Amino acid sequence: MKKIIFLISILLFSHINCVSQEKPNIIFLFADDAGYADFGFHGSKVMKTPNLDQLAKDGVQFTQGYVTDATCGPSRAGLITGKYQQRFGYQEINVPGYMSPNSKFLGDDMGLPLDQKTIADHLKKLGYKNAVYGKWHLGNADRFHPLKRGFDEFYGFRGGARSYFPIKNSKNVHHDNKMERNFGIFEEPKKYVTDALADKVIKFMEKNKDNPFFIYLAFNAVHTPMEAIEEDLKQFPNLKGKRKEVAAMTLALDRACGKVLDKLKELGLDENTIVVFSNDNGGPTDKNASLNLPLSGTKSNHLEGGLRVPYLIKWPKKFKAGTKYNYPVSTFDLLPTFYAAGGGNEEDLEDIDGVNLIPFITGLKEVRPHEDLFWKKEARAVYRHNDWKLIRYADRPAELYDLSKDIIEQNNLAMQYPERVKKMFKKLFEWELTQERPLWMLQQKFEKYDRDRMDQYRTPELVKKEMEKYQIN
Structure with missing residues (x-):
């Protein structure tokens, strides 16, 4: 009798383990302030992005991918909750960006409300191990920390921007700009931050290769400050100033993505891993020399150049390589898409605005995912x-x-x-x-700034001139 019970236990465990391995791993590669035109797969002849170009060839390219806001913080709040961030009062500014009259009263208490469930919260219920690396920007206070929002591992910084190089004297640096391992352990990287984040992801994959995992790799590249390593700058001898720097920073971003993708193949996980690449908002041309052409506008305004972003998804087990999807989608669609892919029942997702993109990509549904945005x-x-x-x-x-x-x-x-x-x-x-x-x-002073940006970056003469200058198709 004991032998029978033992055999049944082994079979049951094997079945559960087998089922868990059917769940796809999920890796979300998220850039920061990148220009729509600054990738080879979007026509750039100047930028060097071979790894992301290959991802576009191997997966699905959304030609009308959108974010929920034209600035970093609100955009992240929308994607991580699967809904319009205005529905829970999170809007208007980056937090805790101290751009608001209320900042001196709210300070670090500005952040993603605790009653909002994140992608990681939902995937944890499905048995996923969750990790976030890089830029958090959803609240500095301890109560908003990633490890309290469904994630099991964190290495990055809580704020919106920081140096790409190790901070040697961090005593007077606010904690939101320090690199933090898990909770409260501040450890500066030993190399360029973009490369260091990829190394952390690789270690996590090696450690969790036998269980389904979700990795949110939120690069701060190519957000200011404009900092690049000398070897990368040398790859662009014909460029100058910020344009040279953003090209080098984009090269590092692509290299880091390539390291992660190569490790997936090495571990034999690439066939059943969903990989998404996107960006948090349009590029701020006047800040980092990024380009959004042929779109007008920039980060922080409502022209297409502020809202439409690069958007790729690869899942070899399900999606046909080299596909282009031409209906509008949003980053808030990622939560229900990941949840459904992980075996979750979509009906369990209450009060979200995103939709599961899988049946639309595969052709099961031929209508638009969204008629209204x-x-x-x-x-x-x-x-x-x-x-x-x-x-x-x-x-x-x-x-x-x-x-x-x-x-x-x-x-x-x-x-x-x-x-x-x-x-x-x-x-x-x-x-x-x-x-x-x-x-x-x-x-209110930012109203005029944003409005002027809209007018500055949408004249047809400028668009034509810039496209010719930067050799964009």
């Missing part, structure tokens, strides 16, 4: 219905574009379609009624 920053807001895009301002008339014919957003059709504008305004107001009161507010 929204963005908002104080009084400024955007509503996209299919290919029509309405931009609302606080201090000037609304704009209307047909993105199927005008991705540069040059031909304002608001005067030609007044009834469409009215209907879209009404829908936008209805969406705003679903939001919570903002937990903090942006100083």
Whole structure:
């Protein structure tokens, strides 16, 4: 009898282990402030991104991939919760960015509300081991720490930006800029941060190769400060200034991604691992010389160059290589997609805005994942219905574009379609009624800054000139 019970236990354990191995591993490679045009797979002849170009060839490329906000912090809040961040009051500014009048009162208490579940929270229930490396930017206070938001391992920094080189004297450096291992153990890397993060990921994969894992690799590349290693700078002798630096930083980003992808193959995990690459918002051309062409606009504004980002997904076991998907998707779709891939029941996901992209990618569903998408920053807001895009301002008339014919957003059709504008305004107001009161507010002085950026980076003459200058198709 004991032998029978023992054999049954072995068979049961083997079955459970086998089932767990059917769950795909998930790696999310997330860049910071990269330009839409600054990748080979998007047509750049200047940047060197061979590893990400290969990822695009081996997977699915979304030609209309969006983020939930045009700035770092809110964008991350939306993707990690699978919903519009405005619905839980997280909007307007990067936190804890101290750009708000409330900063002196709220300080480190600004962050992702504790009642919001993250991707890691959901995947943990499915048996995943979760790790996050790099930039957190969802709250500095201990209560918002990654290890308290569903992650099992962390190496990175809590804030929004820091040096790419080891900080030698960190006594006077705020803790959100220090590199931290797990909780409260501050350890500066021994090499360039972008490379160090890849090394940490590799160690985690080696340690957890026999169990399903989720890795959120949130690079700070290519966000300011503009810092690159000499060997990478030498690869771009014909470039100067910030453009040379961002090219070198992008090369390092690509190299780090390549190390992770190579390790996947070495461990025999690549066939059943989902790999996603994306970016948190459009590139801030005036800050780091990134380019969003042929899109107009930059980070922090609502033109396509602020909201549309590189977006790749590879899953050899399920998705056909070399596929291009042309309907709009959002980074808040990643949560339900990962959850469904891991064997979760989508009906268990309450109160989210994202959708599971798997049936859309495979062709099981031929309709659009989203007919409606929204963005908002104080009084400024955007509503996209299919290919029509309405931009609302606080201090000037609304704009209307047909993105199927005008991705540069040059031909304002608001005067030609007044009834469409009215209907879209009404829908936008209805969406705003679903939001919570903002937990903090942006100083009004940034309205003019963002608006000026929109105007500066969308003249057709500039777009044409810049595309020719940087050899972009």
